[in-house]
Amino acid sequence: MTSNSFLRAARRTATAGAAAFLIAAFTVPSLVSPTVAADGPESVADLAQGLLGAVVNISTSQRVKGTEGPGAVPMPQLPEGSPFQDFFDDFFKNRPGEQGNPSQKVQSLGSGFVVDAEQGIVVTNNHVIADADDIEVNFSDGVTLKATLVGTDTKTDVAVLKVDPKGHKLTAVKFGDSSKMRVGDWVMAIGNPFGLGGTVTVGIVSARNRDINSGPYDDFIQTDAAINRGNSGGPLFNSDGEVIGINTAIISPSGGSIGIGFSIPSQLALGVVDQLRQFGETRRGWLGVRIQPVTDDIAESLGMATAKGALVAGVIKGGPVDNGTILAGDVIIKFDGRDVNEMRDLPRVVAESTVGKAVDVVIVRKGVEQTVKVTLGRLEDGEKLASGENGNADQDNGDEAPAVSAASVLGMTVGELNDETRTKFGIAAEVSGVVITEVAKDSAAAERGIQAGEVITEIAQESVATPKDVMDRIGALKEQGRKNALLMLASKTGELRFVTIRMD
Structure with a gap:
């Protein structure tokens, strides 16, 4: 099926019901031609059929120790020869955590896809195989192969596995360019939701560049193609059958799809996969x-x-x-x-x-x-x-001889950073600047979360070392007509942050 055919078929599937509702409710012109309405939407079976063989189910197992501690129920002490002895032996001694059965096998399911048929390389999510003792890859034709872990990256939630085909011919898919995907483009997800292998769903790109606070490099594709538990690690295809995303997360109060799913874009995943294959680890700048x-x-x-x-x-x-x-x-x-x-x-x-x-x-x-x-x-x-670094760059501390021992400015009382104030607030020896000894309630400084014990190291990118320096810098900014003062603050351990305080 051509790209345009896929797009037309998906569009008809998604809009036919909505069009009928609009006609009945608002009496608007028909959105679907009579011929299409009579014949039904065009099938996407050809596209799906060519991709199903490359999408795999991944099953993992992990040995976990039996439950012990306050929640465990001890075996009752029975008289020797009690008729209930066999019953209690079966119930208590064969439980996980008891002697002779110290652990139990926990299994989970996910999805993945083959990217190199000759080498047997499979891509999935890290969270699908994390902490697994055994990993098996189940193919659509019923073949199951043991997998070894090539490498993982927790920051992007990507993992690479390897299987030995042993004469079994694998089908592979290739990565596409996710940067070319636009909001509204049609996509297809194939995976293993709730253990139901080979499930195909169709939707659109709902949004791009989503940050869901799951990692430092969040840049997810959002889609309304149905993604459920077990779809994790499966591919998101464009209309040309190329992988433009790895299905990773959903937002759902119930645990099922509500039309908000997230995929790692191929533009991000491809480099990670290549590094894991080459080095077994990532090598980032x-x-x-x-x-x-x-x-x-x-x-x-x-x-x-x-x-x-x-x-x-x-x-x-x-x-x-x-x-x-x-x-x-x-x-x-x-x-x-x-x-x-x-x-x-x-x-x-x-x-x-x-x-x-x-x-x-x-x-x-x-x-x-x-x-x-x-x-x-x-x-x-x-x-x-x-x-292990406090992040404090070397600074020019200016004049070390304080003209005043303390000053009040912008709702803060500032003082000299000496042995006494270091001890009082527990400030590290490598921290330099002017210590904040008090912050007035409801002041501009308090609104910005500034606290006593923090140290002002710079104001408007100029180093300060004395309370007089602070007063002079604030005065100079006001004379320049500035509305805000930019302060670099150091925590007691030297962690730096910038805050702005209004001076009007």
Whole structure:
């Protein structure tokens, strides 16, 4: 069946009932021609038939320890020779957790699809096979093959399996380009919902670029094609029979489909699959910065016309840009030729880049746009470094001799950061700046969640070291007609964040 035939058939299927309702209720012109209404919708069987053989059911089993503890019921003590002895032995001693039967086998089902028939490569979701002791791949012709795990990626929920065909001819499908899919395009899902293998459903792309807070690289395709439990890991096809998504999640109060399903776009999944096949693990690019969104207030404070990009809240010590190339307070608006319109765009485009690649990064620093060259590190190598790092870049602390010991500004009382205040608030030795000792209730600072014990390290991207510095910087901003003050704050352990406080 041609692409246009698939599209026409799906369109007729989806609109025929709705058209009948509109005609009856509103007396509008007919939406379906009399010939189509009489003959019924055109079948999509040819397209489905060519794809069913490549879609597999994945069954896993896991040995889990028997239940013990307060909830376990102990075997009653019976007199020797009791006629109930055999009954209680069967009930209690053969339960999971009892001697001789220490564990039970838990099974689950999911979906997947073959992408390489010769090598026996199968793609599915990580959560389908997570913690499994045994994995089996069940094909549409009834053949079942044991599978070994090639690699997994928890960040995108992708897993790659391998089976040995042993003379069994496999059918494979190929990835398409998800970036070409538009809202309203027709799609087909095939999978194993509720254990019912080879189930075909049709719908449209309902939305793109969905962030459902499931991982750092969320960029889901939303579809109304019916996806239920057991569809996880199965393919979402375009009208040409190419995989443009991996069905992963649904929103459903009941556990069944309500027409809101999510698929990992092939544009994201393909690179992960290739790396897992080649290395058994992912090798993502790493910039070595901590970021936060650019709000309207922050944009105004930085002199930016529009709120866009990712604000660098800190630089990881020992990371790729811990050489002054990128500084805390910079706003990244373009990475390697790709626009960074919002914060969540940056981690994804960096991760998709090659480790060791030299890229151009466009930043806004103190209101001036400039381009810097950065050589990327490897995310997996930097994660331990980042987790143990306080994210505080080296700063110019300015004049160390305080002109005043404390000051009150913008609803905050600020003081000198010395041994006494470090001890009082438990502030780490490497943190520098001006300590906030008190925050007035209902003040602008309190509304922004600022708390006593935090340390002001910068105001409007200028370092501060004394209470007088804070007062001078706020005064200078007011003289410039600024409505907001941009503050870089450090937590007690040195974690950095930016906040804006209105000064009117």
